[in-house]
Amino acid sequence: MTKTIAFLVYPNLTPLDLIGPLQVLKPLERFGPYRVVTVGERLEAIPSDAGLSLTPERLLTDEPHPFAIVVPGGLAGPIQAITQEPLMSWVRAAASSAEIVASVCTGSLILAAAGLLEGRRATTHWSFMDALGRLGAQPVRERWVEDGKFILAAGVSAGIDMALALVRRLTDETTARTIQTLIEYDPEPPLGGIDWGWVEQADLGRSLLAPALPELRRILAGHPDLARKLFP
Amino acid sequence: MTKTIAFLVYPNLTPLDLIGPLQVLKPLERFGPYRVVTVGERLEAIPSDAGLSLTPERLLTDEPHPFAIVVPGGLAGPIQAITQEPLMSWVRAAASSAEIVASVCTGSLILAAAGLLEGRRATTHWSFMDALGRLGAQPVRERWVEDGKFILAAGVSAGIDMALALVRRLTDETTARTIQTLIEYDPEPPLGGIDWGWVEQADLGRSLLAPALPELRRILAGHPDLARKLFP
Secondary structure, eight states, X not given: OXXXXXXXXXXXXXXXXXXXXXXXXXXXXXXXXXXXXXXXXXXSOXXXXXXXXXXXXXXXXXXXXXXXXXXXXXXXXXXXXXTOHHHHHHHHHHHHHOSEEEEOTXXXXXXXXXXXXTTOEEOOOGGGHHHHHHTTOEEOOSSEEEETTEEEEOSTTHHHHHHHHHHHHHSOHHHHHHHHHXXXXXXXXXXXXXXXXXXXXXXXXXXXXXXXXXXXXXXXXXXXXXXXXXXX | OOEEEEEEOOTTBOHHHHHHHHHHHTTHHHHSSEEEEEEXXXXXXXXXXXXXXXXXXXXXXXXXXOSEEEXXXXXXXXXXXXXXXXXHHHHHHHHHHOSEEEEOTTHHHHHHHTTXXXXXXXXXXXXXXXXXXXXXXXXXXXXXXXXXXXXXXOSTTXXXXXXXXXXXXXXXXXXXXXHHHHTTOOOOOTTOSOOHHHHHHTTHHHHHHGGGHHHHHHHTTTOHHHHHHHOO
């Protein structure tokens, strides 16, 4: 039986959160009984937070119970998403029947706000770790975190690593290596890895988030409980 | 004066080729006089090779002479693109006036077919290195290659590393580190780097390309010279 892996598309998501794991998981269609699709509330161009728009292939109502779901993140995008009941209902229903529930970056805030991560080991973008904890999860600083059927990636680009780990779990090492080679994922960050000491010292989290806070709080104006947990 | 960085969107491109560097370069808008846009022949949803479609923000004719262009790759997509004269005219004109010309993966085949890489050090997806040489460039096996105003990345995910190197060149190390941290690019491929010995031994290039060859040759039916160089 075909196993559908559904990537959620919603307004103002961060496109690399979605495209990183999509590019890794899409080739599974060649290696097994998988079907990889993008799903959204409308089959229209949905604006991302990087300028261009993304049009999903299927409606949420077309794919109520996929084998796996992948929930990308963003900044204003996921905060808005957790206030949208039709979308959150799909996330709850699809996640409860799915065998794999994946997220990238602040996509895990959507899962947590849906009540799905209560007491679970979880991760998110480094700047939202405390917020994730206040939403009931146990935040863990790892590149990706697996807890039962949940597999959650850290910020943005971490979705690529998480998706390769998921391919290995669903198939085998050879398939994971083949796909890694196909997308030539042999990373060489020109300045090396992230210097977390410098990030701390520069208080980068605060300075990156501060300009967005008024808008984020405004989005949650009707949801004081979420606002208090996310942006106390 | 605002410096425009234009990402080319065309049918059947590989979305990570585009989205990787877009996610790195888009935040430049906060750090300097940059404007980052996606451009295409039509302001419509353009299918990618991974299911979902991408809608660019501006027409090619709106942005005839950007400061920088970024040309993503794919498999059938770029091969088709090099047969499309309106698109190739834009690439030639925009590249000749641009101060930076970037490509990801087989995007460099588009530049080479446009006559822009004659005798230049260049790179592409590992499986297309010989083809790049037959199109007149000097193929180099590096993660990204800089030659004058050209900065060309290896396959798919290499666009992220290339774009961070470009940010460092256009701004400074602190900005490059800030953006790297923003997208949490601290890679941990679950199986480590690519095992190139295994790739060679498994003859992976041939086995991945073989199923697509008939279609690729058909696309070039009216272009025997290109067909001979690309797929001899």
